[in-house]
Amino acid sequence: MKRVAALVAVLALAGVTWLAWPSAPEARGQDQRITVVDGPAGDQRVELDATFFPPPGGGRAPAVLLAHGFGGSKRSVREEAARLARDGYAVLTWSARGFGRSTGQIALNSPDYEVKDTRQLIDWLAGRPEVRLDAAGDPRVGIAGGSYGGSIALMTAAHDPRVDAIVPSITWSDLAEALFPDATGQGPSNGVFKRMWAGFFFGRGGGAIQGLEALTQQPRPLPAEEARCGRFLPEICRIYEEVAETGRATPEAVALLRRSSPVTVAGRIKAPTLLLQGQRDSLFPLDQSDANARAIASGGAPVSVAWFDGGHDGGNGEADWLHEQTTAWFGHHLKRDGSPAARPFTVTRDGGRDPGTRQRIRLHPEAGAYPGLGGTVTTRVTLAGPEQNVVNPPGGTPASVSTVPGVSGLLGGGGGGGGGVGGQGNLSVSLDMPGQSASFESRPLTAPLQLTGSPTARIKVSGKGQVTLFAKLFDVADSLQPPALPAGLVAPFRVTIPEGAGSVETAVTLPAVDHTFAAGHRLRLTVTTTDMGYTTPAEAASYRIGLAAPAVAVPTVTALAAPATRVVWWVWAMPLAAVVLAGVLLATGRDPARSRSGAGTGNRGGGDEVPLEISGLTKAYRNGEPAVDGLSFRVERGQVLGLLGPNGAGKTTTMRMMMGLIRPDSGEIRIFGDRVAPGAPVLSRLGSFVEGPGFLPHLSGRENIELYWAATGRPAGDAHFDEALEIAGLGKALERAVRTYSQGMRQRLAIAQAMLGLPDLLVLDEPTNGLDPPQIREMREVLKRYARDGRTVIVSSHLLAEVEQTCSHVVVMHRGRLVSAGPVSVLLSAAASGNGHGPRLEDVFLDLIGEKS
Amino acid sequence: MxxxxxxxxxxxxxxxxxxxxxxxxxxxxxxxxxxxxxxxILVVAFQFGPQSSGQQQQTSLRISDLASASGLNFAAFVLSVSASFLLVVAVALFCGDTVASEASWSSLRYLLAAPVPRDRLLRQKLIVALGYSAMAIICLPLMALLAGTLAFGWHDIQVPGTGETIAALDVLPRFGIVIGYALVSQLVVAALAFLISTATDSPLGAVGGAVGLWIVSTILQAVEALGSLREFLPTFWNTAWLDALAPELDWSGMAKGASVSVTYAAVLVAVAFRRFRRKDVVS
Structure with missing residues (x-):
């Protein structure tokens, strides 16, 4: 009961602690309307809808501007803002011009518009009493944001030296490159239009409603101008329409997109920059962050790059890790509290499954330097394959599928780990249409190959005119599993075959990914004529595709090493502590009787001849009622002692104490001068039968007897099996399993077991119970004969006649106390002289225990 | 004398x-x-069960899908379906029954009066019970390996999850690790059952008590709110042996599991000895 109470108390304490544990202070946002003035001439007034989260701890804290992505508003970053504020920052979120409830039109993070707005937000922050200042008008401020918000962070940091740190994620370096990629490196004017993504991107600037609202709200009718251009500046709208129709980037469009691109100004950034780029991002792939990193590093600012598991195609599976990285970066550069900022290069990789939870886990190997997309080591993997004919289908359909913008994001975004990092188990659907692709395959790899960066290959294209092609590198496992396209990325490129040449060779830079090709897998370079996400020519045409060089160069970053997984301290500490605790438990749990009676276990001089001596023996039941109370008597050699008493007199308890099964509360039992304790060696001279037989029911009588003797560890020759078994008198039944025995048979077998080895002291508890009269008589003779040889027998009984006929001496017990002790004859004669009646033990006994009326 | x-x-x-x-x-x-x-029985079930039609496209292969791929896969499957309960019951039976059944047959008091010193009695009984438990844990996967190899052939093992293959001979020592870990992780069941066994006269009570506490631990493990505290539940690392069959051998989970198991086992066994030494044997 005490233990249960203690357990309940511990649980209650744990519960209270859990409830009362101080939770982080809640950050409360204050809605603000901040009026800014922008435009090329600085004459356009725009009202920005903003929310300010003061630092919950009070005082002046560094500020963080948290920008939203394209199509979002300040509401889409509210949760993250509150989280940052709880970490001790003054956070300002706002809806960029043209989004949410802010006025103005979208100018794509133009230096004339959005950048000016953001600089005025920094002015606004400088005027807040909650914001720490570096100088008058210069707040300690960082900017974070994803996609559209990431680019405003870069653009603002380039244009405003007051910015102290930035964490842009999944954003572009060159919007023209991102929308018109060309894997041969000839720039956006030769690029292939990423029409699906561009459509999504510009479409999001059209209607004001997004996400779930778009699904649930009744679309409202739009006026003609708004329906056409949404909230874009008319100039941007017009250029977009032009390029979307032709699929080619005009110089005017490239110039406009470049104005909105950090790549042109990133060299001016002085703020330490952490670039978080998604590995599953077909809109702004890893090469965009690579360009940013190189541009920023050339200006001398510290820059770290992290490739995380996510991106525009893949949701935010590791939002918590990104938040940690962001706060560590700001902690290091804004609070300057010594937080360990991200190392120059970090890659998220699949770490298998957690051994305990079986959840997918991610590893974050790091490198001390950012190697770029070329890696630190290049492995050349030989590819083979003949020149192959491919066709461009008329109208460009059906088109191959690599990544479907939006859809892949929906599939991969929810799970947070559903799609494995690095392509294995990737959910991206990749389909190549027959006749449209040429493939070149390597032999099975003999060792695993880690790809980190952009592989390169040289391809030969034969045909006529301009050819639009898409190169991709598959991981081919075996015939059972479909080839995996790491991150679902393709490298589009356009080559022009000179008049009369018939063919052209070109180097193609494949998409940058981090992927492990397992040993036994093959690399497959596939070149297709179509891809659903891109604008391809409508005219039917056929080409021949071959390898200009029979290899693909695979970059690896050898320096990337996972932070060493240390063995958790408790793995070794806990078993050690447990072993120590176990040792303490055992050492302190030594039998106190044995330890305190070092002399007692030894032989008491001269007492050797006394088979049994009991003095002051007391034992109480658990409820405190005494079972044996101050019992003392002595048994001499050659006696057959009857332990007589009614039920509950304490006979059995006394016998159990003789066997060392029960510890007396006080007093002691000595057998042949040795004090009895659990397992005392002198017990080997005691044969006992107490409270019924104890046999293994599945074994035969003989096996039981033999195994019992074997358990005593004494030589088989000392056992005197034959004599003992003769007493049992079981005959053939000895070979049957004990479970088939009658009560009497078990009884006799148990007495035989007690007599094994002919012990010097034999203790039998009600030995004649369950025996028939001839057996009882025989038993009497056996016991008398046994004692005649100088051995001692103690028989307990409540049958008076039994004791009278068997025993030479008697000890009468009642309610745990000794009532009388002495030779049977003396007891009888004393009684006879007392009242003149016949000397009947029954009368004496009843007299003694005071039950006689 | x-x-x-x-x-x-x-x-x-x-x-x-x-x-x-x-x-x-x-x-x-x-x-x-x-x-x-x-x-x-499982071999027969796999032979006669309805065959899945065609190669189903799955993002990750489950261990049961691969069971009939090879003898090693089959053995891994058998272990995975039995480790969480059948082996627990077997171990609880051997260790929980050992002292309690003697008490229920009344033979315990005659052993103690023989006299077998109490510490020695427990020690010998624990060793034998652990030996029988180990036999049970070892003979199941070995028989599964034999049955699976005869039924499905000796092929390279296919790893659940990624579907990668590892050469059969390379995996054999890993299989030894699996069995070794299963032995260590069942120590806690053994110790728990043994402790209850020394405290009760009812063998079934000891076995049932150990299995019951095991079930409670499994249920607690499902409570996500406990967070990392669950790592210290004796059942939490039950499946960590799967790491030994992964392409990259990962010791960390098995180390933690072994640590937790040894910790509980040491303390529980010590408590069992301590209690039994002082106990009044009245059965």
Whole structure:
């Protein structure tokens, strides 16, 4: 009961602690309307809808501007803002011009518009009493944001030296490159239009409603101008329409997109920059962050790059890790509290499954330097394959599928780990249409190959005119599993075959990914004529595709090493502590009787001849009622002692104490001068039968007897099996399993077991119970004969006649106390002289225990 | 002369005697029979069960999908379906029954009065019970390996999850690790059952108590709110042996599991000895 109470108390304490544990202070946002003035001439007034989260701890804290992505508003970053504020920052979120409830039109993070707005937000922050200042008008401020918000962070940091740190994620370096990629490196004017993504991107600037609202709200009718251009500046709208129709980037469009691109100004950034780029991002792939990193590093600012598991195609599976990285970066550069900022290069990789939870886990190997997309080591993997004919289908359909913008994001975004990092188990659907692709395959790899960066290959294209092609590198496992396209990325490129040449060779830079090709897998370079996400020519045409060089160069970053997984301290500490605790438990749990009676276990001089001596023996039941109370008597050699008493007199308890099964509360039992304790060696001279037989029911009588003797560890020759078994008198039944025995048979077998080895002291508890009269008589003779040889027998009984006929001496017990002790004859004669009646033990006994009326 | 001639405490209850005493029990034989028959029953089930039509496209292969791929896969499957309960019951039976059944037969008091010193009695019984438990844990996967190899052939193992293959000979030592870990992780069940066994006269109570606490631990493990506290539940690392079959051998989970198991086992066994030493044997 005490233990249960203690357990309940511990649980209650744990519960209270859990409830009362101080939770982080809640950050409360204050809605603000901040009026800014922008435009090329600085004459356009725009009202920005903003929310300010003061630092919950009070005082002046560094500020963080948290920008939203394209199509979002300040509401889409509210949760993250509150989280940052709880970490001790003054956070300002706002809806960029043209989004949410802010006025103005979208100018794509133009230096004339959005950048000016953001600089005025920094002015606004400088005027807040909650914001720490570096100088008058210069707040300690960082900017974070994803996609559209990431680019405003870069653009603002380039244009405003007051910015102290930035964490842009999944954003572009060159919007023209991102929308018109060309894997041969000839720039956006030769690029292939990423029409699906561009459509999504510009479409999001059209209607004001997004996400779930778009699904649930009744679309409202739009006026003609708004329906056409949404909230874009008319100039941007017009250029977009032009390029979307032709699929080619005009110089005017490239110039406009470049104005909105950090790549042109990133060299001016002085703020330490952490670039978080998604590995599953077909809109702004890893090469965009690579360009940013190189541009920023050339200006001398510290820059770290992290490739995380996510991106525009893949949701935010590791939002918590990104938040940690962001706060560590700001902690290091804004609070300057010594937080360990991200190392120059970090890659998220699949770490298998957690051994305990079986959840997918991610590893974050790091490198001390950012190697770029070329890696630190290049492995050349030989590819083979003949020149192959491919066709461009008329109208460009059906088109191959690599990544479907939006859809892949929906599939991969929810799970947070559903799609494995690095392509294995990737959910991206990749389909190549027959006749449209040429493939070149390597032999099975003999060792695993880690790809980190952009592989390169040289391809030969034969045909006529301009050819639009898409190169991709598959991981081919075996015939059972479909080839995996790491991150679902393709490298589009356009080559022009000179008049009369018939063919052209070109180097193609494949998409940058981090992927492990397992040993036994093959690399497959596939070149297709179509891809659903891109604008391809409508005219039917056929080409021949071959390898200009029979290899693909695979970059690896050898320096990337996972932070060493240390063995958790408790793995070794806990078993050690447990072993120590176990040792303490055992050492302190030594039998106190044995330890305190070092002399007692030894032989008491001269007492050797006394088979049994009991003095002051007391034992109480658990409820405190005494079972044996101050019992003392002595048994001499050659006696057959009857332990007589009614039920509950304490006979059995006394016998159990003789066997060392029960510890007396006080007093002691000595057998042949040795004090009895659990397992005392002198017990080997005691044969006992107490409270019924104890046999293994599945074994035969003989096996039981033999195994019992074997358990005593004494030589088989000392056992005197034959004599003992003769007493049992079981005959053939000895070979049957004990479970088939009658009560009497078990009884006799148990007495035989007690007599094994002919012990010097034999203790039998009600030995004649369950025996028939001839057996009882025989038993009497056996016991008398046994004692005649100088051995001692103690028989307990409540049958008076039994004791009278068997025993030479008697000890009468009642309610745990000794009532009388002495030779049977003396007891009888004393009684006879007392009242003149016949000397009947029954009368004496009843007299003694005071039950006689 | 304090003891009978030929008596020495160190010679009491030899292991051989205790092994014989336990082996002829119907309970022991039935449990081993079940463990040895189970792989064959499963083989038959896989042979006659409806075949899945065609190669189903799945993002990750489950261990049961691969069971009939090879003998090694089959053995891994058998282990995975039995480790969480059947082996627990087997171990709880051997360790929980050992002292409690003697108490229920009343033979315990005669052993103690023989006298077998109490520490020695527990030690010998624990060793034999652990030996039988280990036999059970070892014989199941070995029989599964035999049955699976005869039924499905000796092929390279296919790893659940990624579907990668590892050469059969490379995986054999890994299989040894799996069995070794299963042994260590069941120590906690053994110790728990043994502790209850020394405290009760009812063998079924001891076995049931250990299995019941095991179930409670499994249920607690499902409470996500406990967070990392769950790592210290004795059942939490039950499946960590799967890491030994992963392409990259990962020790961390098994190390944690072994640590937790050894910790509980050491303390529980120590408590069992301490309690039994002082106990009044009244059964």
């Amino acid at each position: 304090t003891a009978a001639t030929g008596y020495a405490p160190r010679r009491t209850l030899p292991l051989r005697v205790e092994i014989v005493r336990q082996f002829k029990r119907r309970r022991t034989l039935v449990m081993f029979g079940l463990l040895l028959a189970l792989p064959w």
